[in-house]
Every structure is written in structure tokens, then in C-alpha cells.
Amino acid sequence: MILSRRPDIERFLAKPDGQVRAVLIYGRDAGVVRDRANLLASKVVERPDDPFDVALLTDGDLDSDGARLEGELAAQSLMGGRRLVRLRLTSEKVSLDKMAAEALAAHAEGRLNPDAMFVIEAGNLGRGSDLRKAAEKAAQAAAIPCYEDEPGDIARLVRETLAKDNVALSTEALTLFVARLPKERGVARQEIERLALYLGPGSGRTAGPQDLEDFLGVEPEASLADAASDAFGGRLAEAQASLRRAAQEGEAGPAAVRAMGFHLGRLRRTLTLAKAGAGLQEAAKASGVFWKNEREFLRQARSWTLDDLDLLQAEILNADRLCKQTGSPDQLIAERLALGIASRAKRKGL
Template identity: 75%
Template sequence: MELKRRPDVERFLKSPDANIRAALIYGRDLGVVRDRGHALAARIVPNPDDPFDVAILTEADVADDPPRLEGELAAQSLMGGRRLVRLRLSNEKPAVDKAVAEALERHAAGELNPDAFFLIEAGNLERSSALRKTGEKAPACATIPCYEDEPGDVARLVRELLARDQVSLNNDALQLFVQRLPKERGVAKQEIERLALFLGPGSGVTATPADLEPFLGVEPEASLFDAAADAFGGRLADAQAGLRRAAQEGEGGPAAVRAIGMHLGKLRRTLTLAKAGAGLQEAAKASGVFWKQEREFLRQARAWTLEDLDRIQPEVLAADKACKTTGSPDRLIAERLALTVAGRARRLGL
């Protein structure tokens, strides 16, 4: 049973189906994988750290002693409660992948201890992975792929973690902070905790962008969001220079194309709201435009139309798909997309 929609995943993590004996949680962002693993483990057993009810294994344990995994899954709880076998994988090693897949298949079929729960936390698994294939086809296994957090997910995480220390950010400060956070959730959480200490736990403060300046320091010149704005503003040289600087800082072509797509989305929402009767400035704020970028964004919104955006949308989608093709020159694809967007913007008078 594969769970992809966020509501389905959250519902399962809060109240696992009694007929499910195993869960495979995997993805590139191990921070998200670990968070979901912790949440599920806490629902399966009262104390996920109890050695009497919980066995925690790694891929090294499986590689060194393959029969041990099935032995742990067949064992009964020493305290009489439900048993949890938690396996953490960091790399997709063929031998380990196959061994875990075989154990999962037997356990999901009820051949080992049917009252035990098998929780597997793994990194990114390719479609060819035997473990992934087994998890997806086993009715008694919940398979949860973890994708990179969307900006809305990150914003929610920031609000929730800061609220624990009774501090918060206003909307503009939240947007600024989210844009600057690392993509990996584990590292992002450390940054959020550091911000809470900076603001003062228990202070009740609601910080503004000005309040964050000493914490964030000078914004890096290489910004994919700035590069996207430059492209839609008709400044090709600035856009391509920004993309190249971002590449030097480790940002790949897919992220660059995504930034261009997000800027297009903001323009589309702004123009749609304006068409429905909202003021352009009001519509821009509702679309999440940061106050420092508002003047330039409104200049673009007055030049672009919904029809113009519809014409450019297929090229953004095509570039996104091309970037995800194995071996693709993703940086070149992103730069060509910026060239196309900037060319359209120039023809619109920008």
C-alpha cells in the first residue's frame, strides 16, 4: 500500500491501520524520513528506546549477519507487548536490498511474528530496488516516499518549532527565513532552533525582517529566486550570472528551473486575483511576494498577462522534465530556459 498524499500519510502516522505489519519510509531527505520514522515508532510501542520491545538494526547488521533480521522479526516481546523491529538503511546495496526485501515479504505475509511491526527507514530507492517493489505490492506494508519539502511545508515546520519556544515571525520575516533555509530537514531544524535561541525562548516576540538581519547576515549574491526574477524582468545577463553563481554554491539545474516555475506561479496567482477584482499590490502580497521585491514584481505584473504565462508554461514544464532525465546537462537547460523567459519579457517591453 503506497501512501503519497500528505493527508493520507499524516493520518497513517497518527493512527496506523491494525492490518499493517510493516512500513517502508524512504527518500532523499533523510531528515524527513527520520521524522516520520520517529512519529510512527511512537505509535507502535510506548517507548521506542526500550530494548525489551524494540530492536534497532542497521544495514551493517544485515550485511554481517543476514539471518539476524528474520530472527528479530520472529522473536516475541520480552515484556509481552507489541514488538518493533526498526531497520535504518543509508545506502542501496544490492545484497542488503535483496535480503531486506525477502524478510519484508515473509513478514508481510504473516510467516514470522505477525504481532511484530517492521519499520524500515531508507534513503532514496530507485524503481529497480527489490525492497521498494516488495513494499509497494505487499498489502500489509505501508510504503511512504518522502519528497523534498515544499515551501509551505517548511513554513509550517518553522511556525511549529518556534511556537514551542513562544516566539514567532511575521509573514515577511517567515518568507525571508524559509527562502534561506537549507533543503535537508535535519539541518533546517538546527537552524530553526538556533533562531529560537537568537530571538529569546519564552520572550513572546514576533520578529520582522529587520529583526532577522543580524541573524541572517548579508544575503548571498547567488540567489535562484533573484535569478528567476531577473529572467522575468528581461535582465538576461543578470539571470544567467545568478544561475552560474548558484551552481558554484551547489544549486543544480532542477532547483533553478523550480525557482523559475515558482516565480511564474506567483505572477499567475497575482494576475488571477487582479482579474477577479483585487488591487495589484494586494494581489502580490496575497501571492507571497516579499516586500523588498514588491516594486520590481509589480513592474513585471503590469507587463505580463495570463496569456503570456500560458505560452511560457509548457517550456518550464519541458525544462523540468528534461532536468530529471539521467545524464542531462541540467545547468545548460536552466540557462536556456532563463534565456527564453528573458527574451519573452523583453518583447513585452521589460
């Protein structure tokens, strides 16, 4: 069965259905996948880190010993309680996907140890995945897709995590902090814990927006804007560095592609205004170019043409389409796009 609605997922994780023997939790956000798997594990066994009741396997274990997974699922708990078998898949190997699917199907049917719970954590599985199909089809299994957190989910996570250290944020500060957090939950959680240390654990402090100025520093989006400007300016190494910095801050490939499209749009508007008779500097200001970036932007505007931008627009649209395909290497797509733009800029003398 498929559990895709948030209330259904939360209800199941809080009180797992006793008839379900296998649960597949998958999605692009590894942090959400891991959090949900940990919560489920805590409901299945009293001590999720106890090696007598819990077996934890990875891709490497399946690669080195193909029979081990079914062996662990058939084994009984050494302490007499319920047994938990966890499998963490990070590889996209078709052979491992198929192996896990076969084990899930067998276990869901009760052919192994019917009292054991099988929990699988996986990445962004496509519809063609055998493992995903098996979990969705089996009556005694559940498939839980994980999507990016909504702002409300992140806000709740921030409040709950900070409360453990007896610190808090005002409503305005919370809104600001949530807007600036990385999208990936694991990285976001690290930032929240870092904020708790910054505010002083146990201090009882409630911070306002002004208290976060030094902590927040430069906006993550600035890295993407820098990457786009560097690409159109022919500085490939700098563009790649900015893209990777943005990725560490939680900005994925699609956002990077959009940033390059936004920069192209400003160049197009500037050149269109200049063609209509406006001065280049006046046109740049009318296009919203920040004064600190004006000199570099004007350097680029003197080299790129509207025909050049028309050709690049098609490439950016294609990159954006590719990024939205299931399982796409979106960060690599963004870096390849930046490489292509920077190479053209170099040929123009930039």
C-alpha cells in the same frame, strides 16, 4: 499498498492501520523520512528508544550478519508489549535491497512475529528496487514516498518549532525565513532551532524582517551564482568550494546546474548585444549583471564566444536531464559540469 497523498499519509502516521505489519518510508529528503519514521515509531511503542521493545538495525548490521534481520523480526517483546524493528538503509547495494525486500515480504505475510511492526527508512529508491516493489505489492505493508516539503509545510514546521520556545515571526518575517531555508528538512530544523536561540527562548518575542537581517546573512543562492561565475572564470577550486557551500545550505545539484545555465544565458545575451553594436559594458548592464560583478563578467565576456556557449549549452541541458533521473548523483553531476567549464575557460587563458 502505496500511500502517496499527503492527507492519507498524515492519517496513517497519526493512527497506523492495525493490519499493516511493515512500512517502507523512502525519499531523497532524509529529514522528512526520519521525521515520519520517528512519528510512526511513537505510535507503535510507548518508548521508541527502549531496547527491550525496539531493535534498530543499519546497513552494517545486515552486511555483517545476513540472518539477523529475520531473527529480530521473529523475536518477541521482552516486556510483553508490541515489538518494533527499525531498519535504516543508506547504502545503494542491490544485495541489501534484496535482503530487506525478502524480509519485508515474509513479515508482511505473517511468517515471522505477526505482532511486530517493521519500519524501514531508505533513500530515493527507484522503480527497479526490490524493496519498493515488495512494499507496494504486499497487502499488509505500506510504501510511503517522501518528497521535498512545500513552503506551507516548512512554514508550519517553523511556527510549531518556535512556539515551543515561546518565540515567533511576523507574517513578513516568516515568508522571508521560509524562502531562505535549506531544502533538506534535517538541516532546516537545525536552522529553526538556531533561530530560536537567536531570538531568545522564552522571551515571547515576535521578530520582524529587520530583526532577521544579521541572522540570515548572505542568501544561499549567492553561493550558486559564485560557483557559476568561478567555473566560467576558470577557477575550479573556488567553484567546487562554492558548490559544496551551497549544498550545505540545502541547494542540490539541479539548482547548481540551473545557475550555470543562467550565467551562460547572461553571457550569451551580452555577446549577442555586443555583436549587434552595443558596447560590452553597456551590454552587460542590459543583461542584468550586478555592478560588483561587472569587472569579472567583462573579463569572461572578452574570452568566451557565442560558438563556445552553443557547445556548452548542450552539456548543461544534458546535465540537467541527468540530475532529474531517479537516484542520480546530482551533486557529482554539477561538480563535473563545473570542472568541464572551468577547464575550457583555462584553455582560453582565463
